[in-house]
Amino acid sequence: MLNPISYKDNKIIILDQTKIPNDETYIEIDSIQRLYEAIKKLQIRGAPLLGIAAAYGIRLSSVLNINKNTDDYKKSLLKDIVLLKSSRPTAVNLFNVLDNTENIIKSHDDKFRIHESLVALAVHEEDKSMCDRIADNGVTLIKENAKILTHCNTGVLATGGIGTALGIIYRSFWEGKNPNVYVGETRPLLQGARLTAFELASEGINVHVLPDSARAYIMKDKNIDIVITGADRIAMNGDTANKIGTFDTAINAKYFNIPFYIAAPTSTFDKNASDMSDIPIEQRAPEELYKIGYQGLIKTKTDFINPAFDITPNELITGIITEKGIILPPYEKNIPDYI
Amino acid sequence: MLNPISYKDNKIIILDQTKIPNDETYIEIDSIQRLYEAIKKLQIRGAPLLGIAAAYGIRLSSVLNINKNTDDYKKSLLKDIVLLKSSRPTAVNLFNVLDNTENIIKSHDDKFRIHESLVALAVHEEDKSMCDRIADNGVTLIKENAKILTHCNTGVLATGGIGTALGIIYRSFWEGKNPNVYVGETRPLLQGARLTAFELASEGINVHVLPDSARAYIMKDKNIDIVITGADRIAMNGDTANKIGTFDTAINAKYFNIPFYIAAPTSTFDKNASDMSDIPIEQRAPEELYKIGYQGLIKTKTDFINPAFDITPNELITGIITEKGIILPPYEKNIPDYI
Numbered sequence: 001m002l003n004p005i006s007y008k009d010n011k012i013i014i015l016d017q018t019k020i021p022n023d024e025t026y027i028e029i030d031s032i033q034r035l036y037e038a039i040k041k042l043q044i045r046g047a048p049l050l051g052i053a054a055a056y057g058i059r060l061s062s063v064l065n066i067n068k069n070t071d072d073y074k075k076s077l078l079k080d081i082v083l084l085k086s087s088r089p090t091a092v093n094l095f096n097v098l099d100n101t102e103n104i105i106k107s108h109d110d111k112f113r114i115h116e117s118l119v120a121l122a123v124h125e126e127d128k129s130m131c132d133r134i135a136d137n138g139v140t141l142i143k144e145n146a147k148i149l150t151h152c153n154t155g156v157l158a159t160g161g162i163g164t165a166l167g168i169i170y171r172s173f174w175e176g177k178n179p180n181v182y183v184g185e186t187r188p189l190l191q192g193a194r195l196t197a198f199e200l201a202s203e204g205i206n207v208h209v210l211p212d213s214a215r216a217y218i219m220k221d222k223n224i225d226i227v228i229t230g231a232d233r234i235a236m237n238g239d240t241a242n243k244i245g246t247f248d249t250a251i252n253a254k255y256f257n258i259p260f261y262i263a264a265p266t267s268t269f270d271k272n273a274s275d276m277s278d279i280p281i282e283q284r285a286p287e288e289l290y291k292i293g294y295q296g297l298i299k300t301k302t303d304f305i306n307p308a309f310d311i312t313p314n315e316l317i318t319g320i321i322t323e324k325g326i327i328l329p330p331y332e333k334n335i336p337d338y339i
Numbered sequence: 340m341l342n343p344i345s346y347k348d349n350k351i352i353i354l355d356q357t358k359i360p361n362d363e364t365y366i367e368i369d370s371i372q373r374l375y376e377a378i379k380k381l382q383i384r385g386a387p388l389l390g391i392a393a394a395y396g397i398r399l400s401s402v403l404n405i406n407k408n409t410d411d412y413k414k415s416l417l418k419d420i421v422l423l424k425s426s427r428p429t430a431v432n433l434f435n436v437l438d439n440t441e442n443i444i445k446s447h448d449d450k451f452r453i454h455e456s457l458v459a460l461a462v463h464e465e466d467k468s469m470c471d472r473i474a475d476n477g478v479t480l481i482k483e484n485a486k487i488l489t490h491c492n493t494g495v496l497a498t499g500g501i502g503t504a505l506g507i508i509y510r511s512f513w514e515g516k517n518p519n520v521y522v523g524e525t526r527p528l529l530q531g532a533r534l535t536a537f538e539l540a541s542e543g544i545n546v547h548v549l550p551d552s553a554r555a556y557i558m559k560d561k562n563i564d565i566v567i568t569g570a571d572r573i574a575m576n577g578d579t580a581n582k583i584g585t586f587d588t589a590i591n592a593k594y595f596n597i598p599f600y601i602a603a604p605t606s607t608f609d610k611n612a613s614d615m616s617d618i619p620i621e622q623r624a625p626e627e628l629y630k631i632g633y634q635g636l637i638k639t640k641t642d643f644i645n646p647a648f649d650i651t652p653n654e655l656i657t658g659i660i661t662e663k664g665i666i667l668p669p670y671e672k673n674i675p676d677y678i
Contacts, residue, residue, distance in 0.1 A: 012515055213552075251590055252590050
């Protein structure tokens with residue numbers, strides 16, 4: 001399988017996801033500034049994978065600053081943490097790792113050095129194991145020959161393991177359930193058409209790409225059995241931030257009475273967010289929309305609105321599949337039992 | 340204003356809509372084969388405009404065959420009609436013109452020649468006038484500072500006049516109602532981002548383009564007041580075929596209790612279609628989806644599903660704005676009074 005992130009010879013090695021599926025190019029990252037840019041540009045992406053990238057970033061920062069005195073070492077690390085936190089605002093995994101590290105740094109005084117390799121490895125291994133357990137729980141929802149609709153990319157390219165929503169799909173395939181997977185292309189950056197289609201097709205899974213606008217059409221035409229997507233941040237009442245279009249998909253699923261599930265590790269819950277009003281939505285550059293087009297580029301001064309995420313209200317979510325089990329409504333009451 | 344179709348010196352002159360907004364290129368069409376290709380490639384598009392193109396096609400065919408004996412003349416015209424009918428299956432306007440002409444040809448025996456210029460001009464003029472009357476009726480629904488969501492392109496570039504849904508928007512702007520217009524980019528061929536944004540911005544109307552997946556986001560974020568789209572074919576029970584994504588939009592509008600209107604001339608009703616099951620859906624080439632991408636081209640053998648249209652069931656439609664008035668439910672009962 002592809003290796004979206006690793007660490008070797010004091011460099012973070014990432015697969016450049018903007019080039020997939022046409023080219024499999026790996027980038028060697030040797031500074032936090034470069035890591036910040038790679039995250040901004042979505043050369044590395046996927047909420048769980050961003051948490052792992054942050055952990056490797058801490059490891060790299062520690063290595064780069066290891067010879068400084070403790071005060072300067074800590075200052076340098078904290079500065080790098082501030083930079084990484086400013087990369088993308090919505091996915092909570094990155095903040096979890098960075099906030100935890102920040103607390104550790106601030107709570108130590110003398111001759112402090114982070115056990116950097118252990119932290120990064122632990123985060124990576126933990127995410128891998130969480131994917132497996134999410135698949136254990138989620139695969140029970142998948143019937144034989146299921147028609148599954150998903151959105152964006154939540155697989156090997158988005159996590160430290162087999163994925164969240166896609167991990168469930170992989171597992172159902174390996175168990176011989178013969179799933180058919182439908183995915184919107186996921187404009188503007190086409191994570192569905194480029195990444196999910198590539199991942200699943202490489203494994204031999206039947207995958208069909210459609211315009212994002214064709215979700216109602218396909219739900220009706222193919223009698224979709226279940227919708228499963230990932231999550232970038234989940235509030236304590238179950239409101240879920242995920243790739244733009246998830247909200248539309250959930251509304252459509254409701255109209256057709258198709259069960260709509262979120263698959264995410266419990267680390268995706270934000271204890272500080274009581275509902276969607278506490279979740280920031282990243283607005284991305286309009287160029288992502290107009291620098292692609294029938295002729296390759298739309299020369300226009302029109303206002304392009306490009307939110308990276310939307311928030312699906314809890315009332316539209318049938319269940320949240322985590323590594324600890326499937327959380328069902330009422331979410332306000334049940335979520336605290338799982339985190 | 341732009342002139343999407345005209346007829347001069349025995350040539351049909353069309354604006355190449357695949358090049359808008361980057362280039363304003365006109366194509367001279369001197370054969371029915373070339374007209375067929377222009378329709379297939381969407382160099383000319385828009386349900387009402389396709390009706391006009393068909394009428395000009397009849398005119399051109401008559402000119403090209405005028406010196407043949409009556410039998411051969413009629414055979415040539417009927418052959419051209421068959422070709423044009425095979426161009427695109429969903430928009431009914433093209434079929435209306437061609438079916439009518441076919442009946443005229445078949446019902447005449449001797450020395451028959453079509454009064455070709457009159458037919459084409461009549462269709463063009465009638466469509467222009469219909470747009471104005473649709474705007475008369477539709478503008479009553481638009482309040483001051485309205486936030487209007489539309490889909491695809493239904494304006495000057497889609498009709499013989501100011502448009503259907505966009506005609507209403509133009510009129511509301513000219514009456515000083517200061518509309519703000521939101522439009523999905525309309526994948527795969529970006530008629531929203533390329534054509535609607537271009538048309539409205541040229542007129543000075545505030546227009547905002549978003550990914551098709553961001554419709555639920557924008558309905559919530561901007562408190563959209565009304566949704567108006569066009570139609571390619573309407574069944575006698577009100578079920579409406581229109582650009583892929585219209586169905587999704589209508590489901591979203593229902594979720595937010597936003598009124599959802601169709602604007603179309605009564606010629607869009609198909610008397611032979613009792614409901615959506617009688618409306619064919621054009622499936623277009625998968626290349627339209629994968630020959631565009633983050634790197635310009637996705638090299639993948641994945642299955643791409645590319646329906647050009649979907650069908651919005653009547654239960655989601657608040658009203659149908661026609662040149663004769665606004666048709667309200669129950670549609671089975673009310674539509675026959677208008678056509």
